Amino acid sequence: MKKLERKLPASRAVAQLDVRLGAVAANYRLCRTLSGTAVAGVVKADAYGMGMAPVARKLAAAGCDTFFVARIEEGVALRPLVPDARIFVLDGPRPQAVPLLLAHKLTPVLNSLADIAHWRARTRRQAALHIDTGMNRLGLGADEFARLAAAPRKLLAGIDIVLIMSHLACADDPQAAMNGEQLARFRSALAMLPPAKASLASSGGVLLGRDYAFDLVRPGLGLYGGNPQPARPNPFRRVARLTGKILQIRRVDRGEPVGYGAAHKVARPSVLATVALGYADGLMRAMGNHGKGAIAGRIVPVAGRVSMDLAIMDVTGVPPSQCRTGSDVEFFGDTIPVEAAAAAAGTVSYELLTSLGPRIPRRYSGAVA
């Protein structure tokens, strides 16, 4: 992709993702204000599709000194960008990964008694400890935690636990009873372990209030302008805008089929615009006949199926002066919130953002040199 980008500047590309790094920094500061505690940047999955390098540099310049990634490879790529920061690797220390963790000064998150034993035997260094308080995903479950709590100093001997963390299952819903239940379980777990800094909240948790903040919050989606609690107004600033250019416009008669499978037939004489974004770019096929675009602030529907490189919009009624070959169609950004675009594909903003393909050039404003 690098080669293609070199040949074709973003300004001439037929599709692009505009990323406002100033808004990322503002969202980072908002997390600090709301939580009243330290804020880590979650930059896994290429910073949710925004591009890990420019995002991490911007966050570091805004004062962020702690980052979370999922995969060790992400940590290795992040290390030179933020040489002095703490980088937690959520996956944990798989045996083969230990030399890489050490060489790149990455801090593993220990998710099981086996992880703990393994990390003690090999290195006896800093680590985070992940307690599962009800999600049944990663982290020590109830049985393992009971064994740890019976002899924590013995089992953790030699390991410097720099953070005890857990993760909320329902932080997107402020009414969910499970939030309070997980908070109570986390507090009681902390009380049974040697003192250490604690972290429970991701973006949704930041919005649940300061009871959930502890010593460190770990937002991802909110930094990137998504709405962590979609039923409520979004307190975060929009970061990303996805646009594709119109490649071709045609007039069709009533009853004409549109796209693969002739899955749509126009109900009236119509104007169709073919746009240079498809499912290979992350414009999901499920948006066929459901998705929306915006041309100069006016909403237009996706007509027929989304294909690999193209989507067809019904632009009937849009003034021709605003809708020409080369005009931009927004799929999410200023007019269409990313949550609405995701909902049209039957998914969530997380999946839509992290599915954006490498073929789409990212254009940054507010980048740190």
Ligand SMILES: Cc1ncc(COP(=O)(O)O)c(C=O)c1O
């Ligand atoms: C353990 C953990 N912490 C924090 C986050 C960030 O969550 P969010 O993007 O909802 O802020 C994630 C994201 O999946 C996660 O898995």
